[in-house]
Amino acid sequence: MKIRPQHAIAAFSLMVFALLTTGTALAEPVKATLYHNPGCMCCEQYASYLDDKGYNVEILNTNDMAALNDKHGVKPGLASCHTMLIGDYVVVGHVPEAAIAKLLREKPDIRGIALPGMPAGSPGMGGQKTSPFVVRTLSGDVYATY
Helix, strand or coil: CCCCHHHHHHHHHHHHHHHHHHCCCCCCCEEEEEEECCCCHHHHHHHHHHHHCCEEEEEEECCCHHHHHHHCCCCHHHCCCEEEEECCEEEEECCCHHHHHHHHHHCCCCCEEEECCCCCCCCCCCCCCCCCCEEEECCCCEEEEC
């Protein structure tokens, strides 16, 4: 079967149109600002993990994480080594990207999510995962488990 050039051009044009109208081509990376204590390397590894997933993470140093968390409604029991602002949400700790994508896609009426502490094996952290990661809302409810 011989393919005519005009058919190939039409098929290509339809594919480009489909990609552009479904939002899967030329999408802007999601911008985020990650605040952390200067010198914390796991935070930079976490930002790199998100960059590899298509996010655009700006890293800013702060010497007062407690004040930053208080300003954004993060209770001490939900805190971690870094706090990130992304879209209209606060994301605290080494939250798996799948939970962030779910948050941005579903747009729940919450302030944000957290993976408290610095669990081994979580994105950006070394070590082996020893138990499921329980991601919580900033009010403490379970949001997702990974």
